[in-house]
Each structure stands twice: as C-alpha cells, then as structure tokens.
Amino acid sequence: MAFSIKEASERLGCPAPTIRYYEKEGLLPYIQRDKHGNRQFEQEHLDWIRLMTCFRATGMKMSVLKRMVNLALDGDSTIPQRKAILNQYKEELFVRQRELAEALDAVNNKLAIYEDIEKGRVVSESAMLAQMEVQQQSIKR
C-alpha cells in the first residue's frame, strides 16, 4: 500500500515539488522507487512529512530537521543528541509563545484605542500622533 507523489501531495496539502525538494535535501531518506523510477510513499513517510510541516510552521529550520534525520540514520546511540535538539526547540517554542502573547496584548490595546477614538473619548491630534500614542500605551506593559 504505497502512494504516488500526487496522492501524497493531496493527502498532505503539500505541493509535490516541495516533497521532491525535501527528498533532495536529505529530509526523506528511504523512499523507494517503482520500476519506472517513481517514488512510492508509505504511510510512515506521510506522517514524517506532516511532522516536519508542523515543526517548520513553528520555526524549525530545515538544517535542524536534516540533523535529526542524519542522527536517526546513525541509530539509537544518537538519541541523547536528538533529545537535546528537541529540548532546545521546545525552548524556542516557549519564546514564541511569549512573543505571541505580547503581540496579542499590543493588538488588543491598539484596538481599544481605536474604539476610544471612534467614540470620541480620545482626541487624536493627528494621524501619526494617534499612531504613536497607541504605542506608548500598548508597549509599556
């Protein structure tokens, strides 16, 4: 039960050229070919691509994915290194969470100020000044 690249692409919502590119970059070892040289994706490959997509969407670089693949190819003895990579990535995720929370805070603040202006509760001296005022209130925590 193997998938063509088109099927893989459809199931993953990921363009076929991108999948080929990942393989070329060494992120997808062990993909077999049929007698015509066409790639045959197994469910495990789709799962791995999905995980990579998840990690990529949250800031993991391809070079890091590649290091993980290479370590995996070297066997279980590299598990400590892989754990270290994942733990570092996890820290980055926490940083991003804080960044998101801050941005959410700032955007809510700016929205609230716009409402104030709309309801005439705040006099906006000039367009740019209004812009600036927003900062001062939303940035200083």
Place this chain on the structure above:
Amino acid sequence: MAFSIKEASERLGCPAPTIRYYEKEGLLPYIQRDKHGNRQFEQEHLDWIRLMTCFRATGMKMSVLKRMVNLALDGDSTIPQRKAILNQYKEELFVRQRELAEALDAVNNKLAIYEDIEKGRVVSESAMLAQMEVQQQSIKR
C-alpha cells in the same frame, strides 16, 4: 530630546541599517533631520519601531505594516480599515497559537518515546522506523 540613530539602535537592540531600511520603505514617516541631515528619533518613533518589531516577530509582513502607516497618514477616517487589519492579524495570531500548541504536543510525544527507547521499554526496530513510530503516535492527536 531626540536620539541619534546609534542611540535608537542601542535602545531598541535593532541594527541601525535595519532602521534606515524601515524608513526607506515608508514604515517611518516624519523622521526629522538635523542641520547635517542626520535623523532625529523621538521617543514615539522608538515606540513605533518596538511595536513593529513585536508584530514582525509574530508574522506580520512589512507590507501590512506599510498599509497601516499609509492609512494612519490619511487620518482618523481610516480607523475602520486599520481595525480590520488588526482583527485579521489577531486571527493569524490565534492560528499560530494553535500551531505552537500542536508542535509542543508533538515534541513532547517524541521526547517521551525517546525516553521509552532509552529505558528499553520500546524496541526500536531501526533508526528510521523509530523516527516513523514517533510520528504516528504524536500526530494522531
């Protein structure tokens, strides 16, 4: 009370060339020059740059920042449009929050599986297979 580009750069932890680049791209209107043509940053400019940095770090594109600046320059009548942009950005922040949560889940799952392998609770058939097993467990929610 104005700042030189060097002072601005130091206070913001943002390279001076980046600040110049932002001005060139129209993200920083109204920056005055002294008699030598040197930029004079006011506190409001620093605050605005800081806010832009916050938004940029969480995925807002420069083109969106530029649209907001242009709208702000057109006065209070554009506040509804600016609100719309911010509300859309807010939705994107929520998407990113979900992506982060998913990634965090997946990484914790993978870490747990590595621990299992290390403690011999799981037999890893091959390096790549181990890699794949992780996916199946961490992805299917």
Place this chain on the structure above:
DNA sequence: GCTTGCCTTAAAGTGCGCTTTAACGCTTAG
C-alpha cells in the same frame, strides 16, 4: 499513432527581509 496525464531531473527564478559594501561628509581629539 497520438494526445493526455502522470512521472522524472537539473537548473534557474522568486520573494522576503534584511545585511553588507562602497564611497563619501562632518566634527572632535591629539
């Protein structure tokens, strides 16, 4: 037999957000 539709590859192109370079000017300290 020929078009359609899938696949292949290598290589070039794209978009974004900086970052670096090069060439130059002003001002202050030694």
Place this chain on the structure above:
DNA sequence: CTAAGCGTTAAAGCGCACTTTAAGGCAAGC
C-alpha cells in the same frame, strides 16, 4: 593635519525555503 568616530546614500549581496521552468519518459484511452 589627520585619524577616529559618527553620520549619509545607493546598490549589491545574502540566506532561506521554496517555486517554476524546461526537457524529457512511460502508459492508458480514443
């Protein structure tokens, strides 16, 4: 007087992650 240290500009370069293009191969249906 000159070197250090700040500023300026336009233009080129870079890193990343794709994306597109070009040229071709195989197989099924009309």
